[in-house]
Amino acid sequence: MYQEDKNCSDKEKSWDDYLKAYYEKPSSFKSWSGYDLKEIYTPDDVPKDKYQKDIGDAGQFPFTRGIHANMFRGRLWTKREVVGIGSPADTHARLKYLFENGGSGLNTIADVTYEMGLDPDHPKAINEVGLTGVNISSKKDMEILTKDIPLDKVSWSLITASTAAPVTMAQYIAVAQDRGFDPAVLRGSIQNDPIHFRYCGFRPACPLDLSVKLGSDVMEYCTKHMPKWYYTTVNMYDLREQGITAPQEVAFGFGIAMCYIEELLRRGLDIDDFAPRFTFYVSCHVDIFEEVAKIRAARRMWAKLLKEKYGAKTEKAMQFRFAVHTAGCSLLPQQPLNNIVRISYESLSAVLSGVQSLHCCSYDEPMCLPTEKGHLQALRTQQILAYETGVTNVADPLGGSYYVESLTDKMEEEVLKIMKQVEDLGGMKAAIETEWLDHVFEDEAVQRQKEIDNNEKLIVGVNIFTEGLEKETPLGVQRISPQSAKQQIEDVKELKRTRDMQKLTDAIKRLRDDVADDKNAIPGMIEATHAMGTTAELVGTVRKVFGYHYDPMEIIESPFNL
Amino acid sequence: MAKTKEKKIKAIVTKVGLDGHDRGAKVVVSLLKEAGMEVIYLGLFQTPETIIKAAIDEDVDVIGLSYLSGEHLIFTPLIVEEMKKNNFDDVLLVAGGTFPVEDIPLMEEMGIDRVFRAGSLTAEFVSFIKENVKR
Numbered sequence: 199m200y201q202e203d204k205n206c207s208d209k210e211k212s213w214d215d216y217l218k219a220y221y222e223k224p225s226s227f228k229s230w231s232g233y234d235l236k237e238i239y240t241p242d243d244v245p246k247d248k249y250q251k252d253i254g255d256a257g258q259f260p261f262t263r264g265i266h267a268n269m270f271r272g273r274l275w276t277k278r279e280v281v282g283i284g285s286p287a288d289t290h291a292r293l294k295y296l297f298e299n300g301g302s303g304l305n306t307i308a309d310v311t312y313e314m315g316l317d318p319d320h321p322k323a324i325n326e327v328g329l330t331g332v333n334i335s336s337k338k339d340m341e342i343l344t345k346d347i348p349l350d351k352v353s354w355s356l357i358t359a360s361t362a363a364p365v366t367m368a369q370y371i372a373v374a375q376d377r378g379f380d381p382a383v384l385r386g387s388i389q390n391d392p393i394h395f396r397y398c399g400f401r402p403a404c405p406l407d408l409s410v411k412l413g414s415d416v417m418e419y420c421t422k423h424m425p426k427w428y429y430t431t432v433n434m435y436d437l438r439e440q441g442i443t444a445p446q447e448v449a450f451g452f453g454i455a456m457c458y459i460e461e462l463l464r465r466g467l468d469i470d471d472f473a474p475r476f477t478f479y480v481s482c483h484v485d486i487f488e489e490v491a492k493i494r495a496a497r498r499m500w501a502k503l504l505k506e507k508y509g510a511k512t513e514k515a516m517q518f519r520f521a522v523h524t525a526g527c528s529l530l531p532q533q534p535l536n537n538i539v540r541i542s543y544e545s546l547s548a549v550l551s552g553v554q555s556l557h558c559c560s561y562d563e564p565m566c567l568p569t570e571k572g573h574l575q576a577l578r579t580q581q582i583l584a585y586e587t588g589v590t591n592v593a594d595p596l597g598g599s600y601y602v603e604s605l606t607d608k609m610e611e612e613v614l615k616i617m618k619q620v621e622d623l624g625g626m627k628a629a630i631e632t633e634w635l636d637h638v639f640e641d642e643a644v645q646r647q648k649e650i651d652n653n654e655k656l657i658v659g660v661n662i663f664t665e666g667l668e669k670e671t672p673l674g675v676q677r678i679s680p681q682s683a684k685q686q687i688e689d690v691k692e693l694k695r696t697r698d699m700q701k702l703t704d705a706i707k708r709l710r711d712d713v714a715d716d717k718n719a720i721p722g723m724i725e726a727t728h729a730m731g732t733t734a735e736l737v738g739t740v741r742k743v744f745g746y747h748y749d750p751m752e753i754i755e756s757p758f759n760l
Numbered sequence: 761m762a763k764t765k766e767k768k769i770k771a772i773v774t775k776v777g778l779d780g781h782d783r784g785a786k787v788v789v790s791l792l793k794e795a796g797m798e799v800i801y802l803g804l805f806q807t808p809e810t811i812i813k814a815a816i817d818e819d820v821d822v823i824g825l826s827y828l829s830g831e832h833l834i835f836t837p838l839i840v841e842e843m844k845k846n847n848f849d850d851v852l853l854v855a856g857g858t859f860p861v862e863d864i865p866l867m868e869e870m871g872i873d874r875v876f877r878a879g880s881l882t883a884e885f886v887s888f889i890k891e892n893v894k895r
Binding site: 310311314316322323325326329330396399400401439440441521527530531532561562564565566567639640643644649650651657659661663667668669670671675678751758 | 775777778779780781782783786787790791793804805829830831834835858859860861863864877878879881882883
């Protein structure tokens, strides 16, 4: 077994080692998710009538080969790098920088305090304002974030996943209204998948009933008022980052998606009205063929699920639309420039899968937030793919490969098995409530580490070809300005001192009453946002109606005497 | 595990602040247990005060901090200060997570005995702990 002490990289190699390397064979013939692969795939591996029955051309049901007939000839994918650093002004500056360098979609991510539904002046928030994304506590912050950007023209992806997502939606709509735009003209998406976010450390902010309620409120509101807006990006990427396999990613993502769909149907919405604006966030890990097969299978399965289970009639309602985030957990701080290569392969698999929108991780992901240079390099990776490699010429270029078709079938079969298992447990909500899913994630994550420990999975810089500690981060280190964080805290304190408390209290009362009457929370949240209500105040008011503590951290009380 | 004669090493593994990336911390808990240690996982949203109080109450040999949100330079000094304040500084303090290499010496200066980045192998951190427990 090949082993190397990381602290002894200067070990001398003998020429016997050279001979060993010369005759070396791969040590494993399994896919990343652990499936045995044959040495060659032939026509015998694909059923004869498969193409007509189950594959079809791109743009045709079940969309195995893509949702558009001409794929990238019609439009390139959106080059949408995630941005979120410190204050709204810091984040705005980076957004502009990427836009000026050829980014084609705006994409901002909320910081940990915002996602948790805390204002920056909360005692648990003050140390972490802006560390992992942009901090927004009021309409004023959203104004700064979107300053000078024509909201009627751009496509903006708002990454707030938790029960703070309806607040983000309200803040974005409120700012657009102030600039004279009807929400109907807004184009973009919001992540709005609070159910999955309990697995990302946000459990206090995302109790299941509140997640379904507020997530579905955003979906319902956007379906009725914002026809160009994608109202959820069900985040199977984050689930995959927990260490699970490719088919588990799809099965659990679909399970969560079905929770929202069933709530929207319960509310009386028509599947053909709302399903066309449903989207997913998918991981592309480092096994190129398995990721392509996974996504092709997901596309086919989603189309069948929508048609057969939910009775969708229009093609748009059956199409699996997705963005890809290259796998952050595949990246390493050891020999960090190697990450650029990993990201290139991962983004290649996204494009070969017919992705609609792509975020390439920056190479410095396992060290810090992206530096400007790191961010630009990630964007350049996308541009090389789009303009140099020729992968945009032909729809589904791997379709028809005996191997890829067979692996697509295998992925579908495995996803179905897991979905059946979840169904037998009593459905996704039961799998969540009984913490069955938590145990799956924990067991799989331990398994992934053991695969590396015992060299079942080889990773350059970790268990093969190791070197000593590098001297510096090649393109520098991104730091969050402590001044920006302090300013955010001061700004929200100032806002709370100076706003019209009567007007705000009236708006908060309306929000509370709407939620208590089982009405949609979004109109009340928009009104409260115009009245300078903060993120924590809006979320907290709804939490109380549901019987939860006003503060997810259970420290502060509501400032409103209702 | 065969090491019944030796005193079991007792460790606390914890997250600090709001950072919710807990995959690594939970994996480390399982692997330290498999390596024969007694491990208490404090979970999310801990503060320097809750961590050190638990460490004293449980009389642990090791405290393992998991940082993945760039909060390591903020919380580490607060934790070390809390240890000193309680005269509980003969414990092994290790950290794991995502850090720029430039921060490793800074964290060591602050009082962390060893920093393990993503990509560390189990054998590395298990043997470091076994060889360096101070009590």
